[in-house]
Amino acid sequence: MILTNALRSKPVYPMNVLNNKPYSHYLNLRGVKCPLNYVKTKLFLDKIDANDYLYLTVDAGEATESVIKSIETDGNKLIKLEPNHEFNLLTIQKLH
Numbered sequence: 001m002i003l004t005n006a007l008r009s010k011p012v013y014p015m016n017v018l019n020n021k022p023y024s025h026y027l028n029l030r031g032v033k034c035p036l037n038y039v040k041t042k043l044f045l046d047k048i049d050a051n052d053y054l055y056l057t058v059d060a061g062e063a064t065e066s067v068i069k070s071i072e073t074d075g076n077k078l079i080k081l082e083p084n085h086e087f088n089l090l091t092i093q094k095l096h
Contacts, residue, residue, distance in 0.1 A: 025054045029063070030087050037063050038070045045076060045094050053079065056090040064088045 027044050029037045037058055045054060058064050060083065067090065068078055075096055082089040 027056050029058045034066050038067050054092045057087050059087050
């Protein structure tokens with residue numbers, strides 16, 4: 001999935017804060033209700049390689065808390081949480 005910037009015609013890819021390169025895996029779950037946001041995250045993580053990073057946008061509040069708790073319970077790692085007005089940006093590392 002690609003982000004777009006209203007001021008540019010070119011797509012804007014989310015940048016990986018660890019190596020300053022565009023993320024290869026991005027999932028936008030804004031507006032998705034619990035527990036589907038976690039289910040979709042888990043299914044996406046199952047498709048990517050170990051040690052890859054997922055950049056995830058999810059609604060603030062319960063949705064974010066649910067996803068964080070579940071990914072850590074599954075043995076993955078939350079690298080970064082960036083709060084935004086109505087949603088949060090999560091950087092998740094798949095560990096296995």
